[in-house]
Amino acid sequence: MNTKRFDEGLKKLKEIDGKAGEKVIESLASIAPDLAKYTIEFPFGDIYQRSGLNLKTRELVTISALTASGNCQPQLNVHINGALNVGCKPIEITEVIIQMAVYAGFPASLNGMFVAKEVVNSYSKCITSESS
């Protein structure tokens, strides 16, 4: 039986990235299903539910932290996709990543941008093919 935090978290995560929630549940099912549960409950059932900051800003500050950390490419991928889904423009995302050259150095910024390039490209193609 799921907690209310889990159900609300999964719904929120679906709003951000349609498939990321199911993917994390599936990929952890055989090794540590509870980590999937926590990943949905705490970040998305607690934090992303909060008022005080809109979803677009939440995604942008996540992108800056993940770019600066430099070793979370899979999560950066999910959240750039999520940012686009909740209405961020590509230029807002790339501006955040460019700014990280100041705070985390050029390698972190460049490597973050290469992730953005891939996600934004797939996203555009996906939208183009959907609408054709």
Place this chain on the structure above:
Amino acid sequence: MNTKRFDEGLKKLKEIDGKAGEKVIESLASIAPDLAKYTIEFPFGDIYQRSGLNLKTRELVTISALTASGNCQPQLNVHINGALNVGCKPIEITEVIIQMAVYAGFPASLNGMFVAKEVVNSYSKCITSESS
């Protein structure tokens, strides 16, 4: 003779944090004045001049990156102060820092919040005493 980038950067930095520009110039004068020059030219003369992201959002993504990195307290102090100066509400700043518990862990989030506590408190006092 200053470059145009320097003059515009210094002006922008004054807009963000009235005294930070002079402080960095002064504090580096005897050891590495060129680092002060670069600090003003590139981050504030190039990056913070860019359109595509407003100043408030630029400050919030900086706060998230500095909180997540966990070892830039002096700069976090400057940019929390700067965020308040350019119109961010304290709650927007604290939401960003809380969210970093998800991406960088609780210690980084807690240590960032202790910096925010100090800055927000001084800021309120400062405003109260100015207006009294």
Place this chain on the structure above:
Amino acid sequence: MNTKRFDEGLKKLKEIDGKAGEKVIESLASIAPDLAKYTIEFPFGDIYQRSGLNLKTRELVTISALTASGNCQPQLNVHINGALNVGCKPIEITEVIIQMAVYAGFPASLNGMFVAKEVVNSYSKCITSESS
């Protein structure tokens, strides 16, 4: 009204470090009380409640991670104290910190050890004065 996770978390945190729970609640009360709530709910109400690993081992793996990260001295302080409280011997703690020289380099290991020195010394004095 507190959640069950909060109440159980606070109890667990008291078991680990008698005063750390109250301190974090107090110190965040004026700036971000919800971060205190999450700090007690998720780490201590969820994770430290789990079976599969005893409390002593949980404290030792926390000490290694905090030593390796190199910028969480306040939390390292709390958890070295906590490790002693739940029955770890000083030598187990110092062995973990020495081993971090291998994985995170000598500076991280040395700086972690200086925290351990302070905590272990205060702890011994505290116990000596209590029993005299």
Place this chain on the structure above:
Amino acid sequence: MNTKRFDEGLKKLKEIDGKAGEKVIESLASIAPDLAKYTIEFPFGDIYQRSGLNLKTRELVTISALTASGNCQPQLNVHINGALNVGCKPIEITEVIIQMAVYAGFPASLNGMFVAKEVVNSYSKCITSESS
């Protein structure tokens, strides 16, 4: 001629991960054989020889540090395998990695768990095929 520390280190490393010692020696032979020598002498000839902490605990604190650092996948792979070899149960390993969500954030914990999934799966298959 090998030092005593090297010979004892290589023996200890074989106990932890049968092939890791030879692999590191081989892979560095053409570029920096001395780094292989140091890797065996200091970590395994000095540190892992020490009393005060049993091998299982040494492996668990290594796994927590490598998971938290987030950019040592090859070494995390070796030490999860090593942990299984010296008698850690898969659940002890996954508990350590889950706990890192608290101290290093969810991305580090998730990426560490994906390494664990791979290693634990191969390990089980390997044991199954050996015993059939």
Place this chain on the structure above:
Amino acid sequence: MNTKRFDEGLKKLKEIDGKAGEKVIESLASIAPDLAKYTIEFPFGDIYQRSGLNLKTRELVTISALTASGNCQPQLNVHINGALNVGCKPIEITEVIIQMAVYAGFPASLNGMFVAKEVVNSYSKCITSESS
């Protein structure tokens, strides 16, 4: 129209690594051409132009920082290649990377060395085939 800093930076970057400048410009053209511009202007148009440190030393201190950070393999690749181009001997590069075992731990040093192995090997082959 390029700035003088860009033109001088591109020239300097060509001196360090013949193709890296064009590659970064090309790879960012569709997503964030300004990041390519900044990458050439500030690091190579400002910093690498400075006197006070020769190019060989500049490359070696870059290699140590990138090895220690542990998550900048693409940039480490470029700068090991660059170090060879400006006259560093392979042994100088491998010594720097070995030394990082002390300051950043063995995993960072080993992972840096595996990048060096690949670059030094390709470099030798390339030179051999050019001169044959």
Place this chain on the structure above:
Amino acid sequence: MNTKRFDEGLKKLKEIDGKAGEKVIESLASIAPDLAKYTIEFPFGDIYQRSGLNLKTRELVTISALTASGNCQPQLNVHINGALNVGCKPIEITEVIIQMAVYAGFPASLNGMFVAKEVVNSYSKCITSESS
């Protein structure tokens, strides 16, 4: 009884920073004397003894790594002092630290420079008072 590596390491460390060796031995005596032993044996008895790189370059690449890591101020202090002792000019040290703005961001570079300022100032005073 000390190992040969320890004796040679202590001699080397004295050459780099006259008092750092004794300080680390003293400061760890009550908590983990073996960590002092390893700190002298491996870095200074093994690594700094190696040919292939002169002492001045060894100190400069150490300064870049410690500046970039951003959380090793005590060790950065020791090695800036050491760099001056083995003949590095202040400008070589400050150039290395400025260059870290490129690879680790401005906060790391600025915080490293503030350490350099203090060390270089004390060093000059010390020399002035010695020669007067």
